[in-house]
Amino acid sequence: xxxxxxxxxxxxxxxxxxxxxxxxxxxxxxxxxxxxxxxxxxxxxxxxxxxxxxxxxxxxxxxxxxxxxxxxxxxxxxxxxxxxxxxxxxxxxxxxxxxxxxxxxxxxxxxxxxxxxxxxxxxxxxxxxxxxxxxxxxxxxxxxxxxxxxxxxxxxxxxxxxxxxxxxxxxxxxxxxxxxxxxxxxxxxxxxxxxxxxxxxxxxxxxxxxxxxxxxxxxxxxxxxxxxxxxxxxxxxxx
Amino acid sequence: xxxxxxxxxxxxxxxxxxxxxxxxxxxxxxxxxxxxxxxxxxxxxxxxxxxxxxxxxxxxxxxxxxxxxxxxxxxxxxxxxxxxxxxxxxxxxxxxxxxxxxxxxxxxxxxxxxxxxxxxxxxxxxxxxxxxxxxxxxxxxxxxxxxxxxxxxxxxxxxxxxxxxxxxxxxxxxxxxxxxxxxxxxxxxxxxxxxxxxxxxxxxxxxxxxxxxxxxxxxxxxxxxxxxxxxxxxxxxxxxxxxxxxxxxxxxxxxxxxxxxxxxxxxxxxxxxxxxxxxxxxxxxxxxxxxxxxxxxxxxxxxxxxxxxxxxxxxxxxxxxxxxxxxxxxxxxxxxxxxxxxxxxxxxxxxxxxxxxxxxxxxxxxxxxxxxxxxxxxxxxxxxxxxxxxxxxxxxxxxxxxxxxxxxxxxxxxxxxxxxxxxxxxxxxxxxxxxxxxxxxxxxxxxxxxxxxxxxxx
Numbered sequence: 001x002x003x004x005x006x007x008x009x010x011x012x013x014x015x016x017x018x019x020x021x022x023x024x025x026x027x028x029x030x031x032x033x034x035x036x037x038x039x040x041x042x043x044x045x046x047x048x049x050x051x052x053x054x055x056x057x058x059x060x061x062x063x064x065x066x067x068x069x070x071x072x073x074x075x076x077x078x079x080x081x082x083x084x085x086x087x088x089x090x091x092x093x094x095x096x097x098x099x100x101x102x103x104x105x106x107x108x109x110x111x112x113x114x115x116x117x118x119x120x121x122x123x124x125x126x127x128x129x130x131x132x133x134x135x136x137x138x139x140x141x142x143x144x145x146x147x148x149x150x151x152x153x154x155x156x157x158x159x160x161x162x163x164x165x166x167x168x169x170x171x172x173x174x175x176x177x178x179x180x181x182x183x184x185x186x187x188x189x190x191x192x193x194x195x196x197x198x199x200x201x202x203x204x205x206x207x208x209x210x211x212x213x214x215x216x217x218x219x220x221x222x223x224x225x226x227x228x229x230x231x232x233x234x235x236x237x238x239x
Numbered sequence: 240x241x242x243x244x245x246x247x248x249x250x251x252x253x254x255x256x257x258x259x260x261x262x263x264x265x266x267x268x269x270x271x272x273x274x275x276x277x278x279x280x281x282x283x284x285x286x287x288x289x290x291x292x293x294x295x296x297x298x299x300x301x302x303x304x305x306x307x308x309x310x311x312x313x314x315x316x317x318x319x320x321x322x323x324x325x326x327x328x329x330x331x332x333x334x335x336x337x338x339x340x341x342x343x344x345x346x347x348x349x350x351x352x353x354x355x356x357x358x359x360x361x362x363x364x365x366x367x368x369x370x371x372x373x374x375x376x377x378x379x380x381x382x383x384x385x386x387x388x389x390x391x392x393x394x395x396x397x398x399x400x401x402x403x404x405x406x407x408x409x410x411x412x413x414x415x416x417x418x419x420x421x422x423x424x425x426x427x428x429x430x431x432x433x434x435x436x437x438x439x440x441x442x443x444x445x446x447x448x449x450x451x452x453x454x455x456x457x458x459x460x461x462x463x464x465x466x467x468x469x470x471x472x473x474x475x476x477x478x479x480x481x482x483x484x485x486x487x488x489x490x491x492x493x494x495x496x497x498x499x500x501x502x503x504x505x506x507x508x509x510x511x512x513x514x515x516x517x518x519x520x521x522x523x524x525x526x527x528x529x530x531x532x533x534x535x536x537x538x539x540x541x542x543x544x545x546x547x548x549x550x551x552x553x554x555x556x557x558x559x560x561x562x563x564x565x566x567x568x569x570x571x572x573x574x575x576x577x578x579x580x581x582x583x584x585x586x587x588x589x590x591x592x593x594x595x596x597x598x599x600x601x602x603x604x605x606x607x608x609x610x611x612x613x614x615x616x617x618x619x620x621x622x623x624x625x626x627x628x629x630x631x632x633x634x635x636x637x638x639x640x641x642x643x644x645x646x647x648x649x650x651x652x653x654x655x656x657x658x659x660x661x662x663x664x665x666x667x668x669x670x671x672x673x674x675x676x677x678x679x680x681x682x683x684x685x686x687x688x689x690x691x692x693x694x695x696x697x
Binding site: 015124143147189193219225236 | 568596634
């Protein structure tokens with residue numbers, strides 16, 4: 001099993017690299033390929049079982065787009081054939097149509113998602129999100145902490161239908177994108193640590209049905225407590 | 240900008256507000272500043288400033304450095320204007336000015352020492368042009384505000400006035416790269432024996448050269464990106480500093496400091512890297528202001544209060560309260576490393592809740608995964624107590640860090656757990672607290688001390 005992590009030296013903000021550290025604990029025999037920004041992605045010429053990219057600085061987003069643009073057709077093909085992928089934080093914006101910068105200029109994204117992100121570096125949205133992931137009929141919890149709001153169309157392919165929190169923007173009730181096995185979400189967590197059922201689903205989709213979740217009892221206990229908090233109508237969704 | 244009628248209306252109304260708050264014993268230190276800002280939005284630009292303004296900013300150490308400087312100046316007969324009890328955002332700065340100025344908007348003090356939140360520098364430096372700007376370090380901080388060091392560095396680049404003299408941490412290449420055209424003084428700590436103990440895989444906010452993107456080569460990395468590095472491809476990298484702690488001698492209990500005017504030796508106080516940097520930063524500022532080295536030596540006993548740890552010794556055992564600012568991965572990692580380095584038998588109590596978030600919402604715990612809990616797995620404590628609302632999450636983090644589950648005890652409630660037998664068995668108990676859990680930590684330290692003294696029977 002081969003898991004590729006794109007640009008780990010940069011795309012490692014907000015603790016999200018622990019998505020992959022947790023997966024590594026669950027899949028001790030898997031090979032984790034860490035592709036730096038200056039190298040050709042492994043997926044360009046090889047079969048992979050999961051592709052991951054985490055959140056990065058706004059400046060690195062632009063470099064990531066440039067680095068991946070030569071391989072956009074290959075990425076589209078991998079999405080189409082259902083290779084599992086996870087893009088978290090502001091990584092999905094790289095896959096989108098464009099990013100409108102603070103100064104009004106815009107940067108073309110890879111165009112793989114119907115998503116346009118607009119930066120506002122003086123207003124950061126911080127909040128929590130709770131939504132239903134349809135394939136497993138289970139609630140997923142996470143956090144948002146971002147400079148951008150987005151417009152786009154994820155009506156027929158949302159990652160989550162939200163019960164609490166905001167989706168692409170303050171008026172949206174659908175969060176992220178779910179296409180075949182691509183999950184592209186702005187949620188932080190780390191998502192796979194906060195949501196053991198989601199991780200179980202991902203491992204099964206990758207073909208690792210026989211691999212147990214490491215520390216499942218502790219993860220589930222923390223998840224249930226958090227779910228109860230998020231469901232409490234008294235708590236503030238925006239923090 | 241000159242004072243006008245609107246300014247004086249705002250000044251007098253704010254002073255009346257402050258008087259009213261005092262009369263009714265209401266603790267709202269920001270309110271007078273908020274009132275002044277509402278009535279006169281450019282109030283801070285119009286008020287006459289003290290002759291010398293020193294601004295201290297950065298991710299960690301701002302408060303400690305300011306407190307040390309205030310102590311030194313006060314002991315030297317130059318009690319400065321400061322904002323240590325009003326806060327480091329714009330409202331707090333305003334309130335500090337209002338508290339100290341006359342009805343005519345003037346100051347008795349000739350020096351101001353201002354702790355300034357990094358994000359707020361963009362607005363505040365437009366109104367107050369500091370003579371000196373001290374930048375302690377820049378790390379990824381609170382996700383809500385500081386976000387990541389690149390963001391804060393970009394704000395500071397816009398904010399720093401061209402004529403301000405900078406005092407910069409030379410061991411932090413992000414800080415050192417700021418505003419290259421400004422006059423600057425740098426400080427740093429030379430490589431020390433304990434600098435070889437960094438855990439593999441520790442977080443680093445400066446992996447590659449910001450000029451040419453080549454991977455940096457670190458001669459040593461003290462923690463995060465603090466250390467000495469250079470780019471193998473271009474000229475970017477560490478340059479010799481003006482003030483350098485050459486040697487921290489824990490046997491002789493001395494610190495050898497190299498300055499542009501020669502070497503100085505001070506008694507060593509504090510045992511953490513954080514304390515060494517805070518004292519070095521404040522000493523650099525003091526000496527650059529023309530302060531005497533002997534003032535530093537004479538003031539050292541009073542500076543104990545500003546250390547990040549407070550230790551109580553009881554019958555051959557120790558109970559240490561150690562500040563571990565929550566939602567601050569670097570600050571907590573430093574504190575956890577302090578625990579790791581204790582080779583005697585030990586226990587640790589973690590009080591890391593962000594209580595304001597706990598009161599109204601659910602804390603974003605992503606920061607736990609930027610924090611080096613792996614320090615607890617290397618030479619683990621006999622027992623780690625995790626107390627508070629997020630105890631289940633911290634237990635997960637500890638488990639994923641490699642700490643055995645049988646060493647972890649989780650408690651949701653802030654109750655008295657000092658009766659656990661482990662505290663009598665170990666030589667050293669660490670209480671790691673966030674600024675919102677300090678009262679509980681202090682009370683717990685007292686109870687543990689009483690128990691160790693045999694004053695309390697289980």
